[in-house]
Amino acid sequence: MNACVLNPHSILGGNHLFRFIYEGVGQMLPCWMAYVVAGAAIMLILINAVLLGAAIVSWGERRLLGRFQNRVGPNRWGPFGALQPIADLTKLLTKEDIVPYGADRIAFTIVPVLMVASLLVGAAVIPFAKDVALVDLNVGVLFILAVSSLTTIAIFTAGWASNNRYALFGAGRAVAVLLSYEVPVVLSVLGVVLVAGSMSLGDIVVAQAVPFFLVQPLAFFVFVAGMSAELNRTPFDVAEAESEIIAGYHTEYSGIKFALIQAAEFGGALVVSGLIATLFLAGWAGPVADWLGWLWFLIKTFIGIFLFVWIRSTYPRLRLDQIMAVCWKFLMPLSIINLIAVTLEVFFLRDAHGVLTTADLWIMAGINIVIAAVSIAVFGQLIRQQVRNSSQTAPASRLVVSGVSTIEVSQGQG
Amino acid sequence: MTIRTEPMTVNVGPQHPSTHGVFRVRITFDGEDIVEVEPVLGYLHRGTEKLAEERNYVQIVTLTDRLDYTSSMINNQAYCLAVEQLLGIEPPPRAKYLRTLTAELQRIASHLIAVGFFVQELGAFGTPLMYTFRSRERILDLFEMLCGARITVSYMRPGGVFADAPDDFWPALDQFLNDFEGELAELEDLLLNNEILMVRTRGVSPLPPDVAINCSVSGPVLRASGVNWDWRKMAPYDAYDQVDFDVPIGSSGDNYDRFWVRVQEVRQSLRIVRQCIEQIEPGPARLELPLVLRAAPGAEAYGRVEASKGELGFFLVSDGGISPYRCKIRSPSLINLTITEHLLIGWKLADMIVSLGSVDINMGEVDR
Amino acid sequence: MYGLEMAKGLLVTLTNLMRKPFTVAYPEQRVRQHPRFRGEEFTWYEERCTGCASCAKYCPLGIIKIVTSPSETAPLQGDKYLLETFDIExxxxxxxxxxxxxxxYxxxxxxxxxxxxxYRRTDLVISIDRLRQADKNPSTWFRPQLxxxxxxxxxxxxxxxxxxxxEGWRWHQREKAGMRLQGRNAEDDA
Amino acid sequence: MWFEDAVFWILAVVAIAGSVGVVLVRDLFRASLLLSLVFIAVGGFFILMNAEFLAVVQVLIYVGAIAVLFIFAVMLTRDVQRGNTPNRLQVPAAFIATLLLVMMVATVVTTDWTTLAGAGLENKSRVAQIQAVGIPDAARLTAAGLTADEVTDVQTGGLADLLIGEFVLPFEAVSLLLLAAAIGGLALARGRGR
Structure with missing residues (x-):
């Protein structure tokens, strides 16, 4: 009996499930085959979890949006319309799969695959309970950012390959937004990494004796804003601005490809909410019972999704140049301020072993909340000034009692 | 050093989510900046003016419903005023008040649509639109109570309105007015000073008053440019000389002002409706007229109202028959579209949609 | 402070989240229909109809098709016509x-x-038989008496x-337009 | 290990085929897509070498930023489908490419890759140890008494040490270059219009 033994230090070594399957299957099959089988099993779980999650998010978002808008939302199929995503999927699957004339067929086809793939791979490193992530990568945070940057290429390819000018507009906008917002997002995550002392998401959760949205409110703000830009959600959804450029880069997609793109979008919302929960809301750590970690994690993820939906339901969209201005003139300074403040605090507060105690975290929270309030107010004022100067608006409109039957404005010049 | 760019021509419409029906603009972009605009009209042309020559004076009322289908009451009113002028008759006072009241309710409904879609085009995900439609739905319910239809009302007839309001209409109207105060306040909280909306619309696509006058635009678009021009004040028709209201005037004529003027006009319309309820007195609501009307040969009449989108006029010529010899419709949406180039050129794609929305065109009226 | 109005907007949507939805879930629930509502299926009373085709003439679209022939009692002046077709498209x-x-009348x-x-456009023509058999739920539109x-x-x-x-139904039967239908329908006279 | 060898060969084939494709494919857009494929494959190599940090950064920067810039540039050129027509720059380009190839081959050949002697390493710092390990496959790791996690941690730190320490001058020079490029880009973009 040559049972295979997984090297505990290999990438998947920390995954109990993988080891269990690997060693179990290894009893009967050669080791490499066991490795493949275990990997496939893990991938199956991952794909199902994320895509089902995306389906639930799509339903939940529509229900929530409906309630925000004082209507019901999907309610026809299943309890509370919960089977609606399945109906949608069935409809999309049975639709004709159109590749527009003049499109680059290969590039057009790989886009949905690429988007879903990057989403799935990114979801793999998020710990959804104590010590339960598919992979506890020691560079988890960076990994997610790196993988999500693949989406940029996918979107660009979609816009280019569709042979549609609206899609091209959307792609150009999306890339501009994605590239710009990556900078403040990475900088804000850097603050988290500094305090936690690790890039592994598992370690970051453990380090949150005080949830980081209190310790680093600025980073939280920047991260949520930046991520809603990267997810193409209002007020930063220029890339899919349906009132301007129809659907942006996925205008020409139909059938299963469209379904995949939608799955990637809703799944993206799910993964990003999970990431927010992990980075700022202390992930699976809850008030009682570690084994209930998945529950806390789900609740916190829901908070993230609710936040996104709430913002989406409330605000109009910004223009592209204004989004750029918000990124470079508002979020960027905020994230740098946060980074500097956190660096200094960590430098002065840590003890000899470079460890921060809970008391230290509370001190940091106190300082940082003040800093956040002040800097958001100051930079908000600055960006407002900028906006005022750029527009040639006369004083505010006024109410005039009419009754005079002459035109008060001189004609001519036209 | 300059970078040479290549212009790109894009067809916006007639199948576009935010061109208000089947409006088509051929736009040449430089990057996202607009350098050339060419509106293409006529996709919804139904020949209303010609159809009117084949129908008798009462039947034409049903055609006017379908011009600007978001404010059919006001279209009815304009047409009926023209016919009454043609025939030299005057409706009874109760009919006048009923007309004023319903026209103002319709103005509220129409402005609610304009505001809702305006914000929708700014990118709000349907929420303000849903709120405005919620209120508009109440108004349409009132219309259904009055005349059995919600959109294509055909409520007014030459010589009055088709029938007096039912008894349960007045309490329902009171109920609506009270509720709507709150809903309007909510809407103003959500929109009027929203920073994102301000940033997107303040100073964008301003329309100077001289250009506005030279393009002969009318309605909220004209008033937003600071021109004090409202037919309800200039040449009061129906019961407008009996009621007291203000005309909101914008200052710079930008997108925000056009939006702001509409919101304020909703408030003023509420005032008018309340005054109408106070002043209205019992009496007949319709003149006793024959089913088929005939005007004197050669008679001409021009009836005009301040519709929700601007000056709406019906020019009727009679040859003594049962239908007009000629019916010319001066539709505000079409004439307001003459400022398209002025509004759009030099602004961005995203502003273009918003500017078009702020003009509040209705293709049923543009193409007639 | 800048951003305050945006927070106000969030509050507005949140209060609406708490509210009861405005939607009427149509097949299960119905909105209150007002008595003047101009509905689709017409209500027609053959007993009252004289076949004068005023409706057909007054229809702006000319979609009412009426074919009549003299009834058996045609020699009596002012009798109603016999209705062969009354189609509404x-x-x-x-x-x-x-x-x-x-x-x-x-x-x-x-x-x-x-x-x-x-499912078919031709099914949308209301024929005279359908008009006869339909439930008589007339709208009160333009009918103050209702x-x-x-x-x-x-x-x-x-x-x-x-x-x-x-007017009273007897008037319809006896006096309107000199209509004489004595003995034709004994029950109605009773 | 058999499995890792297999992955290595797959990645190698993908990388080389991709690079050949980049050169041979006429359609510039597809060429840049293939280029990003090559970048990802190289990232895969880094993972095989237990250098996750480098792999992630490779994907983040090369695929997420540089390849996108390539595609952006490609999008702005004319006749994307036809690709470049032969022009005068072919000869110097070939010359420079050959030169680069020679330099790289020379570097590979002259570098002493087998530094894992084992002797004397215990006294050096962890960073030095890792540097000495070079490509850390399982056998070498066990020989040096290191775990993969440690290697990555120390690699990240070592990378930082190297960048800020030994190679600070090239590092700063590159940042200066990037700054200049950014300012140049701004100047170009602002020159037009207002």
Whole structure:
């Protein structure tokens, strides 16, 4: 009996499930085959979890949006319309799969695959309970950012390959937004990494004796804003601005490809909410019972999704140049301020072993909340000034009692 | 050093989510900046003016419903005023008040649509639109109570309105007015000073008053440019000389002002409706007229109202028959579209949609 | 402070989240239908109709097709015509109600229903048989006499031809337009 | 290990085929897509070498930023489908490419890759140890008494040490270059219009 033994230090070594399957299957099959089988099993779980999650998010978002808008939302199929995503999927699957004339067929086809793939791979490193992530990568945070940057290429390819000018507009906008917002997002995550002392998401959760949205409110703000830009959600959804450029880069997609793109979008919302929960809301750590970690994690993820939906339901969209201005003139300074403040605090507060105690975290929270309030107010004022100067608006409109039957404005010049 | 760019021509419409029906603009972009605009009209042309020559004076009322289908009451009113002028008759006072009241309710409904879609085009995900439609739905319910239809009302007839309001209409109207105060306040909280909306619309696509006058635009678009021009004040028709209201005037004529003027006009319309309820007195609501009307040969009449989108006029010529010899419709949406180039050129794609929305065109009226 | 209005907007949407939805879930629930509602299926009382075709003439679209022939009692002057066809092409109807307005004897009413979806356009023509057999739930549109008796098409019972006229039903039977139908229908006289 | 060898060969084939494709494919857009494929494959190599940090950064920067810039530039050129027509720059380009190839081959050949002697390493710092390990496959790791996690941690730190320490001058020079490029880009973009 040559049972295979997984090297505990290999990438998947920390995954109990993988080891269990690997060693179990290894009893009967050669080791490499066991490795493949275990990997496939893990991938199956991952794909199902994320895509089902995306389906639930799509339903939940529509229900929530409906309630925000004082209507019901999907309610026809299943309890509370919960089977609606399945109906949608069935409809999309049975639709004709159109590749527009003049499109680059290969590039057009790989886009949905690429988007879903990057989403799935990114979801793999998020710990959804104590010590339960598919992979506890020691560079988890960076990994997610790196993988999500693949989406940029996918979107660009979609816009280019569709042979549609609206899609091209959307792609150009999306890339501009994605590239710009990556900078403040990475900088804000850097603050988290500094305090936690690790890039592994598992370690970051453990380090949150005080949830980081209190310790680093600025980073939280920047991260949520930046991520809603990267997810193409209002007020930063220029890339899919349906009132301007129809659907942006996925205008020409139909059938299963469209379904995949939608799955990637809703799944993206799910993964990003999970990431927010992990980075700022202390992930699976809850008030009682570690084994209930998945529950806390789900609740916190829901908070993230609710936040996104709430913002989406409330605000109009910004223009592209204004989004750029918000990124470079508002979020960027905020994230740098946060980074500097956190660096200094960590430098002065840590003890000899470079460890921060809970008391230290509370001190940091106190300082940082003040800093956040002040800097958001100051930079908000600055960006407002900028906006005022750029527009040639006369004083505010006024109410005039009419009754005079002459035109008060001189004609001519036209 | 300059970078040479290549212009790109894009067809916006007639199948576009935010061109208000089947409006088509051929736009040449430089990057996202607009350098050339060419509106293409006529996709919804139904020949209303010609159809009117084949129908008798009462039947034409049903055609006017379908011009600007978001404010059919006001279209009815304009047409009926023209016919009454043609025939030299005057409706009874109760009919006048009923007309004023319903026209103002319709103005509220129409402005609610304009505001809702305006914000929708700014990118709000349907929420303000849903709120405005919620209120508009109440108004349409009132219309259904009055005349059995919600959109294509055909409520007014030459010589009055088709029938007096039912008894349960007045309490329902009171109920609506009270509720709507709150809903309007909510809407103003959500929109009027929203920073994102301000940033997107303040100073964008301003329309100077001289250009506005030279393009002969009318309605909220004209008033937003600071021109004090409202037919309800200039040449009061129906019961407008009996009621007291203000005309909101914008200052710079930008997108925000056009939006702001509409919101304020909703408030003023509420005032008018309340005054109408106070002043209205019992009496007949319709003149006793024959089913088929005939005007004197050669008679001409021009009836005009301040519709929700601007000056709406019906020019009727009679040859003594049962239908007009000629019916010319001066539709505000079409004439307001003459400022398209002025509004759009030099602004961005995203502003273009918003500017078009702020003009509040209705293709049923543009193409007639 | 900048951003305060945006926070106010969030508050507005949140209060609306707590509110009861405005939606009416249509097939299960229905909005209150007002008695004047101009519905799709027309209510027609053959007993009242003389076949004068005023409705057909007054229809702006000309979608009412009436074919009549002299009835057996034709020699009696002023008798009603025998109606062979009374077709209403619903597919082109715009429910303006002018036909109802034109009807001198209150024989044609707007209906109160609105669920007339069909799979074929030809099914949208209401034939005379359908008009005869349909439930009589007339809309009160342009019929003040129905309004004054507080008739509610949805909830009140269907109305027979005797109850819907401006004048008493006997007038219709005996005096209108010199109509003489004595002995033709003994029950009605009773 | 058999499995890792297999992955290595797959990645190698993908990388080389991709690079050949980049050169041979006429359609510039597809060429840049293939280029990003090559970048990802190289990232895969880094993972095989237990250098996750480098792999992630490779994907983040090369695929997420540089390849996108390539595609952006490609999008702005004319006749994307036809690709470049032969022009005068072919000869110097070939010359420079050959030169680069020679330099790289020379570097590979002259570098002493087998530094894992084992002797004397215990006294050096962890960073030095890792540097000495070079490509850390399992056998070498066990020989040096290191775990993969440790290697990555120390690699990240070592990378930082190297960048800020030994190679600070080239590092700063590159940042200066990037700054200049950014300012140049701004100047170009602002020159037009207002």
């Amino acid at each position: 619903l597919q082109r109807c715009m429910f303006c109600g002018l036909c109802v307005e034109a009807c001198p 209150d024989a044609l009413f707007m209906g109160s229903g609105f669920e007339e979806g069909q 309004e004054s008796m507080d008739y509610r098409p949805g909830t009140s019972r269907p109305l027979g031809w005797r109850d819907v006229g401006r």
